[in-house]
Amino acid sequence: MMLGEIEEILDVIDPGQFPLVMEPLFKQVARCVTSHHFQVAERALSLWSNEYIVSLIEEHVQVIMPILFNSLYRISKEHWNQSVVALVYNVLKTFMEMDQKLFNELTEAYGDTITARNAASLKRQDQWQRLESLASERRAKLSEADPEMEQALSKLGTLTLQEKS
Numbered sequence: 001m002m003l004g005e006i007e008e009i010l011d012v013i014d015p016g017q018f019p020l021v022m023e024p025l026f027k028q029v030a031r032c033v034t035s036h037h038f039q040v041a042e043r044a045l046s047l048w049s050n051e052y053i054v055s056l057i058e059e060h061v062q063v064i065m066p067i068l069f070n071s072l073y074r075i076s077k078e079h080w081n082q083s084v085v086a087l088v089y090n091v092l093k094t095f096m097e098m099d100q101k102l103f104n105e106l107t108e109a110y111g112d113t114i115t116a117r118n119a120a121s122l123k124r125q126d127q128w129q130r131l132e133s134l135a136s137e138r139r140a141k142l143s144e145a146d147p148e149m150e151q152a153l154s155k156l157g158t159l160t161l162q163e164k165s
Contacts, residue, residue, distance in 0.1 A: 003032060003043040010053050018056050019063075026064050030071040033088070038081035045087035048094055061098045069095070069106040070113075 006025065013021075032044035047053050057064050072095075076088045096103040142149060 003029075003040070003047070007047055007050060007053065010047070010056065011050065013056075015056065015059070019060060022056075022060055022064060023067065026067045030068050033068070034071045034075055036080070038079075038084050041075070041079065041081070041084045042087060045084065045091055048087075048091050054094065058098050061095070062102065065095050065099065065102055066106060069103075070110055073107070073110050 006029075010018075029044050029047065032040050035041045035044075048057075068091075072088050072092055076085055076092065079085050079088070092103075
């Protein structure tokens with residue numbers, strides 16, 4: 001319903017007034033596009049079937065494409081509904097036709113972001129493995145040095161808190 005009303009407003013908005021609302025509006029559209037509810041995502045993507053809205057987007061593609069790009073690209077790879085994925089591909093194709101250079105820059109930046117995120121994840125996993133290894137070594141040294149302490153620690157690990165009735 002909200003998206004239908006937004007489309008009706010955009011259909012009659014003066015082109016001079018559009019820049020005043022485009023950033024918050026398309027941030028919300030990006031949220032709608034990433035919705036797991038396929039009807040919400042489809043309705044948000046249907047804005048690109050309105051020629052007047054597309055012409056407004058094209059005039060301000062330098063602002064709007066960066067707002068939507070990451071959401072669109074991620075959904076093109078991850079959304080469960082194939083009709084949503086098909087609509088996303090159409091929107092991405094439209095953006096590519098509007099400004100190929102900006103599209104390529106955003107694609108490269110998105111790839112860099114994913115690469116950095118994967119590297120950070122690998123680093124985090126490596127740190128956890130080192131911590132687990134260090135903890136195991138210390139536990140082994142502790143059990144060798146003081147068997148009674150090891151026994152107390154193992155009992156402590158098996159204790160559970162019981163709620164008072």
